[in-house]
Every structure is written in C-alpha cells, then in structure tokens.
Amino acid sequence: MQPPPFPEIVVDAFERVEEVLGRDWIASTRQIPGGQVQGPSPLLTVVSMGGRLSVLEAVEGAGKLVAKLKRHDSSAEAELTAMHLLYVRKKTARIEYEPDSRNGRKADFRIQVEGVNWTYVEVTKPNISDERERLMGILGRITSLVWEIKRQFALEVFFRREPNDEEIDPLLTRIRQFCAEGTNKREEVDSLALLILSDVTPGQITPHQEPGDNATPRLSEAKMVGGGGEPSRHVVARIPYSDKRADKFLSDEAAQLSKDHPGLIMVDAGGDPTVFSSWGAILARRFQPNIHTRVSGVCLFAPYLIPLADSLVWVPAVKFLINPHARLALPSWISSALLDAAHDFGTVLAASRPPQQ
Secondary structure: OOOOOHHHHHHHHHHHHHHHOOHHHHHHOOEEOOEEOOOOHHHHHHHHHHHHHHHHHHEEOHHHHHHHHHOOOHHHHHHHHHHHHHHOOOOOOEEEEOOOOOOOOOOOEEEEOOOOOOEEEEEEOOOOOHHHHHHHHHHHHHHOHHHHOOOOEEEEEEEOOOOOHHHHHHHHHHHHHHHOOOOOEEEEEOOOEEEEEEOOOOOOOOOOOOOOOOOOOEEEEEEEEEEOOEEEEEEEEEEEOOOOOHHHHHHHHHOOOOOOOOEEEEEEOOOOOHHHHHHHHHHHHOOEOOEOOOOOEEEEEEEEEEEEOOEEEEEEEEEEEEOOOOOOOOOHHHHHHHHHHHHHHHHHHHHHOOOOO
16 A cells, blocks of 8 residues: 655644644744744654544543643653554554553553453653763764864774773874874774774775674764865764663563553654664563563664655654563564564665665
8 A cells, every 4th residue: 555645644644733732733843942943844743743643543541642742742752652553553452541550550551452451551762861972972072083183094993892981082192193193004992992094085984893793782973074175084983882771661661560461661762763772682681580570572663754755654663572471471463563563664664765776
C-alpha cells in the first residue's frame, strides 16, 4: 500500500491536530523565545503529531493524555508514540491510559486484544546525559584545533577510553606538536588515545577501526577547513561511550509494572540516539533469573519522518529485546508488532535512498 501524497498528509494532519489540540498548539510550534521558528520544522512537527493522534480513538482515559500534550509534555508525547507503535499494527486493540492497579502501582498504559491478557507498559524518554555533553565538549575542543594549525593535514584522534578532564590540555599540546612534525604517522599518547596523521586528501574521512572492535559505541565529531587560500585540513575525534543510565532506568520503570501481567518497557531514544548503540547490550545483560523478572521485554524506539517519492512516511527505528527469564512472556501479537516495526524501518529507509550508479 502506497502512502498518500504529501499534500493530503499535511491537510489531514492539520485538521486532526486542530481538532484535538487546538489552533494555539499549532501556533506554538512556530514560536521560540524572542521570535519565530524558520524553515520546515513547524510543519513537520504538526505532520508527525497528526499521524500519531489517530491512536486516541482506542484509548480509554485519553483526555488526561491530551491535556498533557497541550502543555507540550515530552513524556506524554513519548507515551503517545509508544501507543501508536503498537496500535497501528493491531487496530482491534484496547488501551487504558494510567490504569489503576491493585498493588498501588500505576503503569503509563495497558493494552490488550480480545481473548488475550492485558500487557502493562511503562514509557520513558531519557534526556541527553551530562556525561555525553561533557564528552561532546571535549570532542569540540579537539576538532577546533583545525582552525589553529594552518598547514595541510588529515588527523584522527582515536580515544582508547573515556578521558578525564585534566587529561585534555596535555593532549591538545601534544596534538599541536604532532601535526607540525609531518604526515603519515601514528603515535600512542599514554593509554588515552591513538593519533593518526595520514596523507589522504583532507575531507576524505575513513574512520580508524580497531581489529575485533566493531561493536564499541562511540561519540564522534569532525571539522574541516578548505578553500579561500587556506591549506586544506580536517580533524576527526572519536571517544568510546557507555551510557550508564540504562540499569537505573530499567530498575525504576520495572517497579511500576504489575506482577500479575506481562510487562513491557518502551524507551523513546529520539532525544539521545546513543541510547540505541549503548543500551541494548547493557539491558540484555541485566536480564537474569532473579532480577527484573516482571519485565517481559524492552523496546527502544526513535521516531523519524522519511521522504519517500512524493510522500512523507512517519516510521520509528526499533530495537526489541525479549527477557528470557521473565515471569510472564509478552503476547505473541506484541512481539510480532515490534519485530515488524523494526523490519519496516529498514525497508522504508532503503527505499528513501537514491539507487547506486
């Protein structure tokens, strides 16, 4: 089935958002402190919201969710996305928002299809961590050397581990010296980083890869100078990054799930894409016979709007983890829906790319 043309998608989205959230909500997407947002961002915000609001027809207690959405509550938007992700593949499902529980806990929502037990769902949306911001600041300091060192070079700084703040000034001093000493060479700086100064054409970046180290999540940044009489040059810096918040999130969200029903934790990773690369392995290791057994599975998701021919497709990237030690397994329809969603994202993304020449 082909998605409807883009103009039709826009009209439908604006009508639905105006009906549910009001004109003031639409107008607010164009406002920032001191002025208005320029470019297509407000339009895409409304289109994205309009598609997801269709799930509300199946939600008991939707009024509480709508009130939060009108206040631009990011947690409520993550809950809406999680509901839509499940419901869009099983439109006979029923959803209850913030259901009461006999044990005093209150999950974000529960969902079921006829003849199948309820599944309780907790949704969370991590913000960008302080540690990630610290490391991105370090990457920025290193790559900014490209403005200072005025000769042609192509440098990669490949960190062996996460650096301490006090290690950075000595490293910057060594990089300046290193770039002044020629090209096509390597140097280990203590146990901190590998410096690689190559003779490739600046701008042609092929990141260094350690043998057997293809699964390590890394933060990276690159800056390049060229043209206008300046010598061409670039600096690439890459730091291994392990997001240590995953275990705490799992413990906190698991505590809200029912002991008597399957439990699903859904993590909106749209605000911090490193969650996809770093959390999966950490969470999988925490699935043990005697801990987190009320967690039947975890779904990481990040929503995208992808241009496709003359249309625009809302599709989430999905990573789905099943807990083999869970007290109660997820219903098969939920597992199938999330696995199908992961497949759909790959299909749509491949279709959006131009064919290879």
